[in-house]
Amino acid sequence: MSDIFTRYGDGSPTRMSKEDIRFDLEEGTQDAADRGKIPALTEAELDRLFEICTMPEKAVTVERGDEVIVSFDAGTLKLPVRAGVPMDRSAAILTHERAFCSDTMELGHVDYSYKQLKAIIHEECQAMEHIQLNTIIPVFYGAMPNLGLYTKPDGPIENWSELLPLAKIDEAKAAQEEAMEHAVKDIVYVASRMYESGADGINFDTVGASGDADVLATLKAAEILKEKYPDIAIEFGMAGEFVLGMHGELYYDGTRLAGLYPHQQVKMAEKAGAAIFGAVINTNSSMSFAWNIARAVTFVKACTEAASIPVHVNVGMGVGAIPVTNTPPVDAVSRADKALVEIGKADGL
Amino acid sequence: MAITHEMAAGMGGIRTAGDLVARMQMTKGMKIKEAKEYVAAKVGVSTFDLCDEAVMKEVREQLDIGHVQARVGASIGMEAKFNIARVLDMKIKAVENFKRKTGM
Numbered sequence: 001m002s003d004i005f006t007r008y009g010d011g012s013p014t015r016m017s018k019e020d021i022r023f024d025l026e027e028g029t030q031d032a033a034d035r036g037k038i039p040a041l042t043e044a045e046l047d048r049l050f051e052i053c054t055m056p057e058k059a060v061t062v063e064r065g066d067e068v069i070v071s072f073d074a075g076t077l078k079l080p081v082r083a084g085v086p087m088d089r090s091a092a093i094l095t096h097e098r099a100f101c102s103d104t105m106e107l108g109h110v111d112y113s114y115k116q117l118k119a120i121i122h123e124e125c126q127a128m129e130h131i132q133l134n135t136i137i138p139v140f141y142g143a144m145p146n147l148g149l150y151t152k153p154d155g156p157i158e159n160w161s162e163l164l165p166l167a168k169i170d171e172a173k174a175a176q177e178e179a180m181e182h183a184v185k186d187i188v189y190v191a192s193r194m195y196e197s198g199a200d201g202i203n204f205d206t207v208g209a210s211g212d213a214d215v216l217a218t219l220k221a222a223e224i225l226k227e228k229y230p231d232i233a234i235e236f237g238m239a240g241e242f243v244l245g246m247h248g249e250l251y252y253d254g255t256r257l258a259g260l261y262p263h264q265q266v267k268m269a270e271k272a273g274a275a276i277f278g279a280v281i282n283t284n285s286s287m288s289f290a291w292n293i294a295r296a297v298t299f300v301k302a303c304t305e306a307a308s309i310p311v312h313v314n315v316g317m318g319v320g321a322i323p324v325t326n327t328p329p330v331d332a333v334s335r336a337d338k339a340l341v342e343i344g345k346a347d348g349l
Numbered sequence: 350m351a352i353t354h355e356m357a358a359g360m361g362g363i364r365t366a367g368d369l370v371a372r373m374q375m376t377k378g379m380k381i382k383e384a385k386e387y388v389a390a391k392v393g394v395s396t397f398d399l400c401d402e403a404v405m406k407e408v409r410e411q412l413d414i415g416h417v418q419a420r421v422g423a424s425i426g427m428e429a430k431f432n433i434a435r436v437l438d439m440k441i442k443a444v445e446n447f448k449r450k451t452g453m
Contacts, residue, residue, distance in 0.1 A: 059353070059356065059357065060357065061356065061357050061358065062357065062358045064397070064400070065396070065397050065400070066358075067358060067359060067360045067361070067367075067399075067400045068358055068359070068360065068381050069359075069360060069367060069370055069371045069374055069381065069384075070351070070354050070355055070358070070359040070360070070367070071371070072351070078351070096351065096362075097362060097363060098363070098417055100351050100352055100355060100362070101355055101359070101361050101362035101363065101364045101365075101367070101417065102351060102355060102359070102362050102367075103359060103360050103361075103362050103367030103368055103370070103371045104368070104371045104375075129446075132427065132430075132443035132446075133426055133427050133443075134425075134426040134427075135426060136363050136368060136414075136415035136425070136426060136429045136430060136433070137362055137363060137367075137368040137371070138368060138371050138372050138375055195442065196446075197446075198442050198443030198446050199442065200372070200375060200441065200442065200443070201375050231376065231440060231442070233375035233376055235375075275374065275375050275376070275377075275378040276374060276375065276378070307380075308378075308380075309378040309380070310374045310378065310379065310380050310381060310384070315354065316350070317350075328350060328353075330353050333350065333353045333354065333357065334353060334356070334357035337353075337354060337357040337358040338357060338358065341358050347374065347380050347381040347384075348371075348374065348381065349354050349358060349359075
């Protein structure tokens, strides 16, 4: 008899037996352990995770005293753009500060990539200056490194995704290396201007979306910014759970970037000067919530143990065991948060 | 989503001490335990009380560092940030910009 209400990774509801939930927890943690070459969760941790997954309440919370910081990517794109609420960005930030009681917030433009922001940097600086006069909470400025935007026809460089299927490996690598140079310049320029305008932090969102060259460009930009502004706060939010090897032979401080998992990625971010690391663990939409959360917690635990900076786990749609749907169910979201904080020891979300 | 995360695991922003602890993570790279201990010592409460709305309402009003419902005459926005920088013994970039522009 299936007796526990739960969900699949796409958010669809289902019922599972306790035995099946326990089985999926064990399979999930083992999958993370095998892929990341990290320890699986202990029996005690799996027991606790089983309790969290099978709690009868619709919403659950962390225990009093275990609360953590919440930071955002795509901050001002959520209420005024995606939700279609007719408000400007400063109103969105104040809504987060005074109504949602968010710990931090992020100013971002609808064309959310550093390359695109160069042309409108004056307006973005002006917006940040005005917002800083009215807000109390720390306000990040955020955008994506988005190396793909440097390829033709949007940019000046040959498209490595077209070159690779033609077996033009050297040309594809050279194109990515050239794109990195442009990206570093753009990221440093935009982030410098926004920091000078009073941003409390700079968020690099979806680092690695275009692969290892995307990661290396961001690491180099972070290094330059940290040297230029020793007090700058940089959040380094990843795009996926491991670094795609689109180039394959890019190294940072002697470490090959392709294939790195969160517990290894965080060490690169630290070296480059990041203050906060945003770990990502992908959700598998056809597996159960139990499988996904066991897997996510296993990766996060290894990451927080390796990290000397705070780790804010990405818990938007499709990452951190949150189901892949635009309206993630409260039962799954709150269970994911509780497990990631209490067992994974996340410093924030 | 933002509300669910805040309810399930968040510190509570300016209802409590979430913004203050966030500033220590951001500027000093402190992990959550260390950041809470730093802020708790500076505002004079236990780390447990940092997320208590009733306790922190009193603390925030006494320190004049901004709260959800701004009272008449209480600091808001930049004014509150001046006080936060002083209480936490830290620099806030926007506050430094304000000082420079106004010759303070």
